Amino acid sequence: xxxxxxxxxxxxxxxxxxxxxxxxxxxxxxxxxxxxxxxxxxxxxxxxxxxxxxxxxxxxxxxxxxxxxxxxxxxxxxxxxxxxxxxxxxxxxxxxxxxxxxxxxxxxxxxxxxxxxxxxxxxxxxxxxxxxxxxxxxxxxxxxxxxxxxxxxxxxxxxxxxxxxxxxxxxxxxxxxxxxxxxxxxxxxxxxxxxxxxxxxxxxxxxxxxxxxxxxxxxxxxxxxxxxxxxxxxxxxxxxxxxxxxxxxxxxxxxxxxxxxxxxxxxxxxxxxxxxxxxxxxxxxxxxxxxxxxxxxxxxxxxxxxxxxxxxxxxxxxxxxxxxxxxxxxxxxxx
Ligand code: UDP
Ligand code: MG
Numbered sequence: 619x620x621x622x623x624x625x626x627x628x629x630x631x632x633x634x635x636x637x638x639x640x641x642x643x644x645x646x647x648x649x650x651x652x653x654x655x656x657x658x659x660x661x662x663x664x665x666x667x668x669x670x671x672x673x674x675x676x677x678x679x680x681x682x683x684x685x686x687x688x689x690x691x692x693x694x695x696x697x698x699x700x701x702x703x704x705x706x707x708x709x710x711x712x713x714x715x716x717x718x719x720x721x722x723x724x725x726x727x728x729x730x731x732x733x734x735x736x737x738x739x740x741x742x743x744x745x746x747x748x749x750x751x752x753x754x755x756x757x758x759x760x761x762x763x764x765x766x767x768x769x770x771x772x773x774x775x776x777x778x779x780x781x782x783x784x785x786x787x788x789x790x791x792x793x794x795x796x797x798x799x800x801x802x803x804x805x806x807x808x809x810x811x812x813x814x815x816x817x818x819x820x821x822x823x824x825x826x827x828x829x830x831x832x833x834x835x836x837x838x839x840x841x842x843x844x845x846x847x848x849x850x851x852x853x854x855x856x857x858x859x860x861x862x863x864x865x866x867x868x869x870x871x872x873x874x875x876x877x878x879x880x881x882x883x884x885x886x887x888x889x890x891x892x893x894x895x896x897x898x899x900x901x902x903x904x905x906x907x908x909x910x911x912x913x914x915x916x917x918x919x920x921x922x923x924x925x926x927x928x929x930x931x932x933x934x935x936x937x938x939x940x941x942x943x944x945x946x947x948x949x950x951x952x953x
Contacts, residue, residue, distance in 0.1 A: 632691070633663035634737065635716030639706035640682075640724035641672040646830045647681050647724060654722075654730045658690045661734065665690040670710045673700030683936045692938040698931040703835075704806045705930040707786060712799050717792045726830035728787035735822060736789040745817035747789035748781050752823040764838075768845050772810075776852040780813045781821065788812060804922050804929060805851035807844070814852075850915045857916065860909040867902065 636654065640647065658665045667690050669682045682694045695709055707721055718740045722728045728749065739747045754762055769782040786808060790798070797815045836844075849856065881887065 631664055632666050632715045633717050634658075634661070634665040634733075635714035635719045636665065636667045636690075636730075636733070637670065637707065637710030637714060637719060637721045638667065638724050639670040639672055639703050639710060639721075640674065640678060641700060641703070641706075641835055642674045642676045642678060643724040643832065644674075644676045644678045644681055645832055646726055647678055649830060650724055650726055650730070651682075651685050653726070655687055655689060657730045657733050658687070661737070663737070666714075666716060667692050668710050668713055669694045670706040671696040672703065672706040673697050686938065694934075694936040696933045696935070698933045701930040703786070704808050707808050708806055709930050709932070711790075711795050714795060718789055719792070719795050720789045721786050723785075723787065725832065727827050728785070729824070729827065732822070732824055739820050739822060740789055740791065742820075743818065744820040745791040745794050746812065746815075746819045748784040748819060748821045749787040750781065750821050750823045751783045751785065751826040753825040754783075757826075757828075761841075764841070768848075772845075772848055772852075775849055775855045776810065780809055780848075781819070784809070784821070785826075786812075791817070793817070803851070804925075804927065805847060805919050806929065807848040807851050810848055810852045846915060850919055854916070856912055860912055863905060864909065867905070 636658075638650070638654075643650075654667060658667070667687070669685075669692070671679045671682060671694060679694070679696055685692055685694075693713070695713060697706065697709065701709075710721065711719065718737060720733060720736060722730060732749065736747045736749070766782070769780065772780055773782075790812065794812075794815050794817055798811055801811060801814075878887075
C-alpha cells in the first residue's frame with residue numbers, strides 16, 4: 619500500500635472530502651464528529667469524511683467505526699501502526715475522491731465551522747485555501763516564537779513559498795491533490811508539499827483554538843526533527859552554504875598563511891600564538907563536524923528514498939458509504 623496513484627478526477631459524485639488524521643484522540647472524536655456532521659448537514663454538496671487512524675492504541679478506532687451519518691459517507695482507514703501525521707495525511711489524500719479536499723486536525727483546534735467559508739472561496743476558483751492562524755490559543759510563547767523563526771528560515775532557504783502560520787488545515791482542489799499524490803518522495807514534509815504545486819492560493823485568517831482536551835503529540839525534539847526534515851527535503855541551500863563557508867575560510871587561511879610566512883622570514887618568530895591556534899582549531903573542527911552532520915542528513919534522506927518503502931500500511935478499511943448514499947438518495951427523494 620501507499621503511494622497508490624489514483625486516476626485523476628475520480629470524484630464519483632463526491633464534492634467534498636474531509637480528511638481527519640488522528641492518533642489516540644478518543645476523548646475528542648465524538649465531539650469532532652458531532653460538530654463536523656452539523657456542518658456537513660448544512661451543505662448542499664455531497665461529502666465524505668475519511669478518518670485516518672494512525673495506529674491509535676486507545677478506543678479511538680472502535681469509536682470511529684461506530685460513527686454513522688445520514689449526510690456524508692464515512693470511511694475509517696486504520697493504519698497498521700503509528701506512521702506519523704505526514705504519512706496519515708498522505709493516506710487520506712490518496713483515498714480521497716472529492717473535488718475539494720479539506721484536511722483538519724481531530725483535536726478541534728481547527729474549527730469545522732469554517733468549512734463553508736473555505737468552500738465558498740474554492741467556488742471562486744482558488745485551488746489552495748490556506749487557513750492562517752491569526753491567533754494561537756493554548757500555545758506557549760516559546761512554541762510561537764520558534765515557529766515564527768522556523769518559517770523565516772525555511773522561506774530564506776527554500777524557493778517555493780511556504781506561507782507563514784499556516785498548518786495542515788487547508789483546502790486543496792482535486793487537481794492539486796492529484797499532483798501531490800503523484801509525488802514519489804518518502805520524505806513527506808507536507809507543509810512544503812502543499813505549497814510546491816503552486817496554482818492559485820487564497821488565505822483565510824482564523825483564530826486557532828486551544829486543544830479540546832488531551833495534549834499535543836509533538837514535543838520540541840519532534841518539532842526540531844520536523845524542521846530539519848522540512849529544510850533538507852526541500853532545499854540543498856544548506857550544503858551550498860557549507861561550501862561557501864568552507865571556501866571563505868580556506869581563502870582567509872591562505873592570505874593569513876602568506877602573511878605569517880612573510881612575517882617569519884622578515885622579522886623572525888619565537889614560538890607563540892597558542893591561544894589563536896586553539897581558537898582556530900576548535901572553530902574549524904566545529905564547522906567541519908557541522909558540515910559532516912549536514913551531509914549525513916542528506917545521505918540519510920537518499921537512503922530512505924532509495925529503499926522506497928511504502929509510506930504506510932493499511933490494516934482495515936471500514937466504508938459506510940453505501941448506507942450514507944442510500945440515505946442521501948432517500949433524503950433527496952423526500953424533497
Ligand atoms: N496525529 C497523527 N499522528 C501522529 C501525531 C498526531 O495523526 O503521530 C494527529 C493528531 O491526532 C491530531 C493532529 O495530528 O489530530 C495534530 O496533532 P497535535 O494536536 O498533537 O499537534 P499540534 O496541534 O500540537 O501541532
Ligand atoms: Mg493540535
